[in-house]
Amino acid sequence: MPPPTLWHPYAQMKALPPAPKVVGGKGAWLQLENGESLLDATCSWWCMIHGYGHPRLIEALKRQADTLCHVMLGGLTHDPAQQLADALVRVTPEGLNHVFYSDSGSVGMEVAMKMAVQYQAQRGRPEKHRMLSLMRAYHGDTSGCMAVCDPEEGMHSLFAGFLPKQHFAPAPTAPFDAPREAVEADIAALRSTLERCHHELAALLMEPLLQAAGGLNMTSPHYVQAARELCNEFNVLLIFDEVATGFGRTGKRFAAEHAGVTPDIMVLSKGLTGGYLGHAATLATSHVYEAFLSDEPDHAFMHGPTFMGNPLACRVALESLAVFEEENYLSKIDTLNAMLRQELAEDASLRQDSRIEDIRVLGATAVIEVTDAQSLEGVQAFAREHGVWLRPFGRWLYTMPAYVTTPEEMHRITSAMKGWFAFSKL
């Protein structure tokens, strides 16, 4: 066999078995070349919120392709980019009034960080040029993003010598529904980190409520509110990375809404286009935006990815927003949430299983955390035999299904997850 030409992500190519070949998809299902159908419990790294082959999204893409596939946003504009900017300002938390596009979640985060540093410099505080991130954070794989991912448990420690040094606060530990008193210790830890290093901080960045790739660590809205207050107190911008949490994943359209908080900068991607094309939006408040208005040409925001505001991506994002609203996705997410609670979090046999450390559910997200990653060895093959595509990582077996997943399909996913623990006990 010649060596493969296609290099897969996060995979040791030496030992990689042939990947299942996908030839199509419909709703929450993937169709494989061998005739197998697999129910996707992860909706393709959490972005295919409408599932596969959605007729309205496909039609929007086709119509736009007939008109204009791409044009630079440098010095030109077009309806899809303008209309999506207006729509995003309407649906996101009050005060986020300006939209800067880019092509992926990582680049959207790079834009946010660069914006924060330039904001501070143009407000006369050039010494505030570092980031404060949280342990267990994941913000992407580009260099700037790797530098704000968890430096110990994240996957980028090899690059430590190459990356700029940023600051980290402990990951919050209080659960989503903790009362304020139970969150005080997390808030105190954040405060003491800010007290130590605020003089050089441009921004605090966080995945609000749900640290996704860092092990689906969930926290309380009180923590998010306190982060807002602390950032005001220490003159540090607050950046929400809603790449994973945005568009319904935590049960509200944006995680920020659980806390009633507006960040200074917010990043969206993944569900933005319903997963149908790669794109991202970095939104800023007027307060941030106005720091870039000047008679000095070099006070402009010097950034501009080639594909920013791509008309196909913007058009499909507009259609995705329309479907989300017209088909009342938040009620679909509520239904999925009730099932995930009942069938996983409240399941007696899972709760008694000594291999399981915790089961957490938030919105259309559920995770079973085990104490030893070995307990999950074989689960993917087991689920596939039951027609379900799961992709656990580390000690976390999770589902983040498409919102179009029906109750029967959701039940099939939870049964595969539960079934594994019964099967592997034997």
Ligand SMILES: Cc1ncc(COP(=O)(O)O)c(C=O)c1O
């Ligand atoms: C919270 C968060 N931020 C950023 C990213 C990076 O996005 P992308 O893979 O589109 O670069 C991800 C991807 O999983 C993410 O979960």
